[in-house]
Amino acid sequence: MIDYRENFPLLRRIYAEHPLQYFDNAATAPKPQVVIDAVNDYYNLHNANVHRGPNFLAEEATTLYEDARLSVADFIGAQREEIIFTAGTTASINLVARSWGETNLKKGDVVALSRAEHHANIVPWLQLKEKIGIVLEYIDINEDGTFNTESLDKIFAQPKLRFLAITLASNVLGQYYDLKPIIKRAKSLGVISLVDAAQGISHRPLNVKELGADFLAFSGHKLFAPSGIGVLYGRQELLEDMSPFLGGGGMIAEVLEQSYLPAELPDKFEAGTPNIEGAIALGAAIKFIKKIGWTEIVSREKFLSDYFLEKIQELDFVQVLGGEVNRLPLFSLVLKDLHPHDVADLLGERGIIVRAGHHCAQTLHDYFQVPATLRASLSFYNTKEEIDYFINSLLEIKALLQS
Secondary structure (H helix, E strand, C coil), X not given: CCCHHHHCHHHHCEECCEECEECECCCCCCCCXXXXXXXXXXXXXXXCCCCCCCCHHHHHHHHHHHHHHHHHHHHHCCCHHHEEEECCHHHHHHHHHHHHHHHHCCCCCEEEEECCXXXXXXXXXXXXXXXXXXXXXXXXXXXXXXXXXXXXXXXXXXXXXXXXXXXXXXXXXXXXXXXXXXHHHHHHCCCEEEEECCCCCXXXXXXXXXXXXXXXXXXXXXHCCCCCCEEEEECHHHHHHCCCCCCCCCCEEEECXXXXXXXXXXXXXXXXXXXXXXXXXXXXXXXXHHHHCHHHHHHHHHHHHHHHHHHHCCCXXXXXXXXXXXXXXXXXXXXXXXXXXXXXXXXXXCCEECEEXXXXXXXXXXXXXXXXXXXXXXXXXXXXXXXXXXXXXXXXXHHHHCC
């Protein structure tokens, strides 16, 4: 099998004589050399603002930046005008909540979420609740991580349901959701939908037109690109009707003393100097993914998921949240008589990078009555041998802490 670890300089690190084992991909993915090179290339050879300046540096930077937008559009099956560069998923969802939500929602209108949502897809709607009095309703989750159909039916029966904000994949349960029938049902009722694709974007192919979502958000740093760059996809007709969220340079066509005229899409939502190098590097990350191919990625991650579940189920002191069907290689573990923060710290001393806590999904942990979990999140470059090392390390740490 191809060793994809060689693409990632970070994975060459040695800590306390242990090779680095990265099991925290759900938080942020390591960066391949081609992405690092794209950032360095921008600074070494271009280093200019975009859409401004009649010189070759500005022209080159603009071409690279807009080529990255085209790469993103092609990657998710959208049009160029429908791709807005943001600071990340959180910024994208806030943009929709402020620009679309404050204009189109009113007191008593229902916004539906699932209990599997990340804080990034809860807090902006809680803020809107405080500001204008919308009502939040939550789709319940079954023990296997799937949506509860009875709960879903009750929410769709709400006469004031106006908006559906829902995750594509849970960053706690590892569940990858088939949202097509849910979004189709919402659309039949005139309900606008937003998909948080932050966790799903790096694991499965995605086409926004086939999915049917009105808005979709994701972050570059979970897709092997730098932090500080993200994407908001929006249907063109919706984006055209929305007011700019931020004002300043770059998002205007004309500014007068008492009025202004916003620029055309997508520029009207990209005020100020954007994260140019981040966008360019996101384009490089997409090319990296395409070169490997979704068939290879999905196949390897399915093998890793199945093997991890097989090995972890041999440990009688570990419970895995969520089910086994349609699962990403992401596992939140409940440890009997062991605190996840202690275990995460000791795993780190063995070179294994994991995450402990509620993973910015406190409401989901409360729902399952679990204060914190230990999360191991893998990607296609991880290996069977790393899983074996992780399992053996858990056993050693258990013996150490309970001795």
